[in-house]
Amino acid sequence: MTTASSPGQLTREQRESLLYRLAQDYRDLNGxxxxxxxxTPSSIEFARIVNVGRPVLFRDTPNANELPALTxxxxxxxxxxxxxxxxxIAVTPNGRADALHTLPNGARYFVEPxxxxxxxxxxxxxxxxxxxxxxxxxxxxxxxSPELLADVPREIPWASEALGRTxxxxxxxxxxxxxxxxxxxxxxxxxxxxxxxxxxxxLLPPTEGYTLREQRVxxxxxxxxxxxSPLEIEAIPxxxxxxxxxxxxxxxxxxxxxxxxxxxxxxxxxxxxGWWHHVAQSGDRESGVCIAVNWWxxxxxxxxxxxWMSFLRRMGAPDGEDDEV
Amino acid sequence: MTTASSPGQLTREQRESLLYRLAQDYRDLNGxxxxxxxxTPSSIEFARIVNVGRPVLFRDTPNANELPALTxxxxxxxxxxxxxxxxxIAVTPNGRADALHTLPNGARYFVEPxxxxxxxxxxxxxxxxxxxxxxxxxxxxxxxSPELLADVPREIPWASEALGRTxxxxxxxxxxxxxxxxxxxxxxxxxxxxxxxxxxxxLLPPTEGYTLREQRVxxxxxxxxxxxSPLEIEAIPxxxxxxxxxxxxxxxxxxxxxxxxxxxxxxxxxxxxGWWHHVAQSGDRESGVCIAVNWWxxxxxxxxxxxWMSFLRRMGAPDGEDDEV
Numbered sequence: 001m002t003t004a005s006s007p008g009q010l011t012r013e014q015r016e017s018l019l020y021r022l023a024q025d026y027r028d029l030n031g032x033x034x035x036x037x038x039x040t041p042s043s044i045e046f047a048r049i050v051n052v053g054r055p056v057l058f059r060d061t062p063n064a065n066e067l068p069a070l071t072x073x074x075x076x077x078x079x080x081x082x083x084x085x086x087x088x089i090a091v092t093p094n095g096r097a098d099a100l101h102t103l104p105n106g107a108r109y110f111v112e113p114x115x116x117x118x119x120x121x122x123x124x125x126x127x128x129x130x131x132x133x134x135x136x137x138x139x140x141x142x143x144x145s146p147e148l149l150a151d152v153p154r155e156i157p158w159a160s161e162a163l164g165r166t167x168x169x170x171x172x173x174x175x176x177x178x179x180x181x182x183x184x185x186x187x188x189x190x191x192x193x194x195x196x197x198x199x200x201x202x203l204l205p206p207t208e209g210y211t212l213r214e215q216r217v218x219x220x221x222x223x224x225x226x227x228x229s230p231l232e233i234e235a236i237p238x239x240x241x242x243x244x245x246x247x248x249x250x251x252x253x254x255x256x257x258x259x260x261x262x263x264x265x266x267x268x269x270x271x272x273x274g275w276w277h278h279v280a281q282s283g284d285r286e287s288g289v290c291i292a293v294n295w296w297x298x299x300x301x302x303x304x305x306x307x308w309m310s311f312l313r314r315m316g317a318p319d320g321e322d323d324e325v
Numbered sequence: 326m327t328t329a330s331s332p333g334q335l336t337r338e339q340r341e342s343l344l345y346r347l348a349q350d351y352r353d354l355n356g357x358x359x360x361x362x363x364x365t366p367s368s369i370e371f372a373r374i375v376n377v378g379r380p381v382l383f384r385d386t387p388n389a390n391e392l393p394a395l396t397x398x399x400x401x402x403x404x405x406x407x408x409x410x411x412x413x414i415a416v417t418p419n420g421r422a423d424a425l426h427t428l429p430n431g432a433r434y435f436v437e438p439x440x441x442x443x444x445x446x447x448x449x450x451x452x453x454x455x456x457x458x459x460x461x462x463x464x465x466x467x468x469x470s471p472e473l474l475a476d477v478p479r480e481i482p483w484a485s486e487a488l489g490r491t492x493x494x495x496x497x498x499x500x501x502x503x504x505x506x507x508x509x510x511x512x513x514x515x516x517x518x519x520x521x522x523x524x525x526x527x528l529l530p531p532t533e534g535y536t537l538r539e540q541r542v543x544x545x546x547x548x549x550x551x552x553x554s555p556l557e558i559e560a561i562p563x564x565x566x567x568x569x570x571x572x573x574x575x576x577x578x579x580x581x582x583x584x585x586x587x588x589x590x591x592x593x594x595x596x597x598x599g600w601w602h603h604v605a606q607s608g609d610r611e612s613g614v615c616i617a618v619n620w621w622x623x624x625x626x627x628x629x630x631x632x633w634m635s636f637l638r639r640m641g642a643p644d645g646e647d648d649e650v
Contacts, residue, residue, distance in 0.1 A: 010343070014335055026632045047372035048489050052628040164373050207632070303377040307351045307532070308633060 015315045016210065023207040023256075030054060032257045034203070037061070043161035049270060050162055050189060053305070055203055057261055058268040062156070062193060067293070069151040069195050070266060075124055075287050081147040082120035087137050089116050089123055092222055093231045095134035099182035100217060100243055103233065107218070110241035114222035114231055127176035128287055133231065136175035144172060152293050156191050159297060163189060167295040174291050176283050183212055183244050183278040187309070188296040190271040194263045197283045197290030201269065202249050203259040204276040206309060210316035211256045212244035212276060242317075248278055263292075273299035274309045340640045341535065348532040348581075355379060357582045359528070362386070368486035374595060375487055375514060378630070380528055382586055383593040387481070387518065392618070394476040394520050395591060400449055400612050406472040407445035412462050414441050414448055417547055418556045420459035424507035425542060425568055428558065432543070435566035439547035439556055452501035452614055458556065461500035469497060477618050481516050484622060488514060492620040499616050501608050508537055508569050508603040512634070513621040515596040519588045522608045522615030526594065527574050528584040529601040531634060535641035536581045537569035537601060567642075573603055588617075598624035599634045 010018070034054075040061045041049065049056055064070040090097045090113035097113040113136070118126065126135045155166050168188065177197075185206070192199070204212070219239035222231040248258045263269045265284065271277060281290040299305060314321060335343070359379075365386045366374065374381050389395040415422045415438035422438040438461070443451065451460045480491050493513065502522075510531070517524070529537070544564035547556040573583045588594045590609065596602060606615040624630060639646060 010335065010339055014339070018335070022632065022636055025635060026629065029631060030627055043369050044372055044486055047369055047376065047487065051372065051376045052625060054628060161369055162372065206629075300377060302355055303379060304351065304531075304629075304633065306354060307347065308629065310350060311347055 010315075010320055012318075012320070015320050019207070019210040019312070019315055023205075023210075026205060026207040027257065030205070032259050034259055034261045040066075041158055043158045046158045046270075047162035050272070053272045054205075055201075055259070055261065055272060055275060056270045057263065058270070060266050061268060063266075066153065067151075067193060067195075069148075069291075069293065070193075072151050073148075073195055073291060075289070078148065079119075079121045079124065081145045083145070084119060085143070085145055086117040086119055087123065087139055087143045089118055089126075090114070090136045090138065091116055091133050091224075091231065092136075093133055095136075095178035095180050096182060097136055097179065098184070098243075099180075100245065101220075101233065109220040109233065109235065110217050110243045111233055112219075112221040114224055116224075123174065124287060124289065127174075127283070127289055130176060130178065134176060134178040136179040137173065139172040139174070148172075156295055159189070159191055159295065163297050163300070165297060168298045169296045171294050171296070172291070173294070174289060175281060176288055176290065177281060179281060179290075181277075181279040183246075183248050183276050185209060185274050185276045186296070187273055187299045187306075189273050189299060190269075190294055190296055192263060192269040192271055192292060192294040194265050194267055195291040195293060196265050196286070197281060198265070199263045199269075199290065199292055200280040200282070201261045201263065201271075202278040202280075203261065203271070204248055204256060206274040206276070206312050208256045209244075209276050209312055212246045212248065214242050214313075214316060215245050215318060216240045216242050244276075248276070249280070273305065274312075335640075335645055337643075337645065340645050344532070344535040344637070344640055348530075348535075351530060351532040352582065355530070357584050359584055359586045365391075366483055368483045371483045371595075372487035375597070378597045378599075379530075380526075380584070380586065380597060380600060381595045382588065383595070385591050386593060388591075392476075392478065392518060392520075394473075394616075394618065395518075397476050398473075398520055398616060400614070403473065404444075404446045404449065406470050408470075409444060410468070410470055411442040411444055412448065412464055412468045414443055414451075415439070415461045415463065416441055416458050416549075416556065417461075418458055420461075420503035420505050421507055422461055422504065423509070423568075424505075425570065426545075426558065434545040434558065434560065435542050435568045436558055437544075437546040439549055441549075448499065449612060449614065452499075452608070453612055455501060455503065459501060459503040461504040462498065464497040464499070473497075481620055484514070484516055484620065488622050488625070490622060493623045494621045496619050496621070497616070498619070499614060500606060501613055501615065502606060504606060504615075506602075506604040508571075508573050508601050510534060510599050510601045511621070512598055512624045512631075514598050514624060515594075515619055515621055517588060517594040517596055517617060517619040519590050519592055520616040520618060521590050521611070522606060523590070524588045524594075524615065524617055525605040525607070526586045526588065526596070527603040527605075528586065528596070529573055529581060531599040531601070531637050533581045534569075534601050534637055537571045537573065539567050539638075539641060540570050540643060541565045541567050569601075573601070574605070598630065599637075
């Protein structure tokens with residue numbers, strides 16, 4: 001659907017034609033594979049990887065010396081170390097936190113998960129017996145006990161040295177097999193280590209983001225009106241969110257070649273800033289839990305990276321323009 | 326001048342509007358200064374510099390231990406070391422090698438310099454007494470004596486380690502104050518060390534290349550019909566060259582902020598792949614000669630750099646399309 005445009009402005013058709021060509025050029029040069037390394041990179045090796053800006057799977061690295069959580073974080077250890085501390089849990093009826101949802105009346109919303117406070121023991125029980133709801137924890141430093149924090153280094157030395165900075169955030173993610181993160185991109189260089197279970201990434205380069213058709217949609221959240229009642233969707237007035245319409249794990253996308261990579265316990269994934277990722281997960285054998293840790297490093301704002309990311313985002317928007325994030 | 330376009334294709338006005346916005350965004354984030362370092366970077370520091378992809382002036386580095394030519398290459402030493410060896414000299418009547426030239430009849434050509442063979446002694450004499458012609462030597466390995474080659478390392482260790490490769494070429498440039506290199510860009514990461522005299526760079530980022538208005542023009546070369554006659558321009562039939570119309574050292578360019586940097590004897594400049602550069606020079610006090618050495622490292626083809634460089638070149642072309650280089 002093209003629209004009339006003032007001089008200099010582009011129609012949607014023109015923008016898509018331009019983005020299609022860029023995506024093809026990028027893919028012709030780079031292929032669609034995820035590089036696999038079987039050793040920890042040196043800082044100079046990782047700097048070269050960042051310079052290329054493509055995902056790399058580090059198989060069986062970092063090791064347990066570098067990341068003690070890899071061997072220490074059994075259910076028992078986590079429950080004991082956390083005792084009565086409560087963590088904030090994201091709850092949805094379908095496992096899809098931060099995702100688009102269509103109501104029976106046809107209205108389409110971006111729906112935030114409901115949040116509940118529970119102990120680690122309650123979380124594990126909820127994940128194991130969950131039939132109706134899916135649970136996902138994203139723990140920040142303030143929620144973890146000092147004992148658990150000691151099992152996760154504050155930084156990845158080779159990444160910090162290559163990037164010339166320390167991480168902006170270190171996060172712990174705990175969930176079950178039903179939890180899914182819908183496709184999005186982050187302005188961070190991301191090192192993603194799986195501790196238990198597996199994470200299944202579907203990746204698209206920044207140049208293919210336009211195929212996901214971000215739209216601005218009304219904003220809603222899940223709520224639980226009473227302690228034992230089912231979750232309901234409640235609109236948040238006067239609020240909209242820009243989010244991808246298309247699910248890259250479904251077969252219907254044209255012009256893209258999503259890259260699939262499974263990150264198992266003991267592996268780490270380098271996910272470059274601006275790469276689109278959909279993440280599903282499998283729980284482990286112990287209790288069906290998937291646990292991961294990631295280090296987010298701020299993207300380098302100097303140079304071209306940020307300028308190109310803004311360009312691709314702007315050109316891929318419904319009206320070819322920026323809007324507030 | 327806009328032209329009708331088929332769906333998806335852009336008019337020149339649309340392309341320029343898009344490129345203008347990109348250039349502004351890049352400049353807003355990066356400013357227009359050339360970073361100055363006063364020490365040799367480590368390989369990891371240089372890897373971060375390459376990742377940012379902006380020029381850096383390394384003042385008083387590399388030192389004479391790393392680059393013996395810095396202290397050894399007097400006129401006497403060069404003449405003695407080269408003896409009767411002849412080198413290939415680029416000769417033009419105006420110092421502008423590889424540049425556009427308008428004939429009295431109004432025809433515009435890209436004109437290659439005339440080349441002549443002479444000894445180093447003859448070159449120095451020609452540079453010192455040149456009134457009519459300007460001389461510039463670009464020596465490859467095969468033309469320099471082994472004694473001189475030993476004064477120029479085959480690679481820059483911190484650059485090779487950061488880039489994960491050795492240089493594709495090492496070049497020696499010898500000329501006088503009248504020689505000028507017209508604005509162009511290269512697909513190489515470039516380390517440029519000045520040995521004697523000074524080089525005056527005028528730089529534009531890849532995003533501002535479109536303001537230089539590359540055009541496809543007929544191809545010609547300077548020739549000297551008889552040994553002592555003046556140089557003449559001779560057209561090369563059926564050959565055209567894509568070259569920048571605009572001289573960024575003149576004041577008339579709109580929408581750009583050319584960056585100026587003087588690289589003195591003992592300094593080195595990192596000139597990132599794809600950056601547009603115009604180079605003038607000043608001879609030194611000994612004999613009015615300017616000598617420089619540069620190391621060209623192939624640009625990384627993986628990742629986005631090459632894709633974006635192609636995009637900018639295509640969008641900046643007169644018809645918005647690629648053409649053969």
